[in-house]
Amino acid sequence: MVTLREATKEDLKTLLEFEQGVVTAERPYNPTLINGTIHYYDLVSLIESEDATLIVAEKDHEIVASGYAMIKKAxxxxxxxxxxxxxGFMYVKPEHRGQGINQSVIDRLIKWSEERGMKEIRLDVYDQNESAVKAYEKVGFEPVLLTMRLKK
Structure with a gap:
């Protein structure tokens, strides 16, 4: 059984590991990422913010997934x-993928967003990450814009 809860500062060690898991998963899709450790998120701010929620999923007292929602100005x-x-920060430990955990996290984040009156919910995903694109489409997301680049 999986339980969802808001992350705390005590979860930071695991969340920092998840962050590097996200970076590792994204490297094949983005050749512009620098080598070494990258920090995408200000995890403490996400935990403390009134305009954000950082959710973790636990299974057998182990954190196995994460995701956040943040209210932004257009x-x-x-x-x-x-x-x-x-x-953002959608991550499920590899050995727990395919069990619907990510969908549960997304559902909770959507509910949190709706409770705050949000009618527009967005996320970014690499278009070549077909499994992630399919997972988000399954929940109801649809593509809006594709960013393209030219390297010289």
Missing amino acids: EKDYFNFKEYSYL
Whole structure:
């Protein structure tokens, strides 16, 4: 049985390991990432913020997954929303994948977002990460924009 809860500072060691798991998973899709340790997230701020929630999933008293939702201001004034909820840090330990844990985390983050009045929920995913794209589409997400690059 999997239980979901808000992360605490006591979870930081595991969450930092998960963060490197995310980086490792993304390296094949992004040749611009520098070598070595990368920190994408300010985990303490996510834990402490009123405008964010960082969720962990536990199974048999072990943290096996994570994800966050953060309320952000719309980047452009021509969008039909002023604020939206941004989801990130979706990670499930490899040995626990395929069990619906990520979907449970996403469902909780969507509920948290809706409880705060968010009608727009967004996330970023590498388009070549087909398994992640399919997982997000299964929950109802759809692609909006593809960023392209030219290296010279």
